Amino acid sequence: MRTGIVILPEHRWWIAEPKWRAAEEYGFHHAWTYDHLGWRTLVDGPWFGAVPTLTAAAMVTERIRLGTFVASPNFRHPVPFARELLALDDISDGRFTLGVGAGGEGYDTEVLGTTPPAQAERTARFGEFVELLDELLTKDRTTWRGEHYAAVDARSAPGGVQRPRMPFLVAANGPKALGIAARHGQGWVTTGPRTDDVDAWWRGVADLAERFTAAQRGTGRRVDRYLNLDSSPVYSLTSVETFRDAVGRAEELGFTDVVVHWPRHDGVYAGRESVLEELAADVLPALG
Template sequence: MILPEHRWWIAEPKWRAAEEYGFHHAWTYDHLGWRTLVDGPWFGAVPTLTAAALVTSRIRLGTFVASPNFRHPVPFARDVLTVDDVSDGRFTLGVGAGGAGYDTVVTGAKPLLPGDRTARFGEFVELLDQLLVRDRTTWEGRFYSADEARSAPGCVQRPRVPFVVAANGPKAMAIAARFGQGWITTGPETEDHETWWRGVAEISERFTETLDTQGRTTRVNRYLNLDSAPVYSLSSVECFVDAVGRAAELGFTDVVAHWPRHDGVYAGSEQVVENVAADVLPTLDRQL
């Protein structure tokens, strides 16, 4: 995870390095501003990923995660098509319901109740799915509509770019089970490290039950945001190895860690990333 907070001359080497080090995918936040960093530099996710696509050739790129807080599916589908095209089919669309923070209030919108937010998310994902697989789409929902929306030339990846759906609760999990080629969890909110891992295990079990209930038989990759835990995953090589091992034991296929920052949230050393790339990444395919 490379936060979109640096001018490109600083950010570009990080995206190149992510590929050169051998990581399988690289992501950026899709927010208008984020938590404690809201007053600092911040750039758009779609232009950032487009630029990253032009300086890489192998690594998959994705949003972590796009939400309905400030996006409408019709224009956003054009952005998705563009990044998929520029990256030659290396784009993964991470989507989530969105919270009630800065991304909502900055546009003057009123925060939705949790149930309404999840309902809006369901429409957001369903309409995006149709826009990306059909030549033209007419659709009417409670929160969104489309009138003869065109989608030429379509995605490079067929039938569309893969969706990785963020979900911790049952209704969002049902959306992930229906539309997702992948599922993301951040685990529970807690300051206790062991409690967090126990919560991740419980959430993963609930997702398995949701897949069974939905009758989903095709593979759904499982992504874990390691840095939602109380301990930063790249604080040391040993910490990263421990986190990856635990994730593998719980059945996760993929993990996401944040590129170290100089201070504040996710503060750490890039030397740890280099050591992980040299000593740990070559072993991961045998674990996850």
């Protein structure tokens, strides 16, 4: 079982830098940050861009994989975004994973003055977003046209450090998005269902895992499975015992990776950093 941690991009770098260094020192396999213009209850607080944050993180770490958790079409176009991704892949020396998702309603769409698309349109747009990024990151030149995006002779020199391209981690819960993950993802990540019932959440996660297995049939592809533990009604770093239990249940359901969030002082993901330190000392080494 591999473990990852999300460090929200809400701190000035002199505060954030030690967290990214510590994530590597603690033994996490991957570290992530959110790619939003503003996020839910934290929208009025400090918030920084994902790409420069990950670039800085790449400069102060050596081994840990880094990624977006997750980028979406809400405010990005694949052509300029591909250039930023190539730079991140280069600066991190091939340690970057592109996490992508369909995006939802909220500040990311409202701040641009546009009407959020309906679910069906959002999923269709997401399919094009992933397909075009795949083309841009694997070919020297790309001409492509869809309903939502287009590229005309887009260049991608010098190409990525990772070949044929950086791995994609595709967030998916619905049937069409699961199909996108099965076709294009090197990893699939789920948040499980929305519920306040912990047991119902785990049953929903089990159901999604079965659905993803069905979506994979016939593809001939191996896709790693990531679970966002903190989408559960119980924060995974409430205690070491809570984390151990969640990891065990995820492993039983066939997940290869779990992702948690760095404890915050209050509000969402509120917790104690002492729990994180205890995990690093006693739990993460045993997980390999």
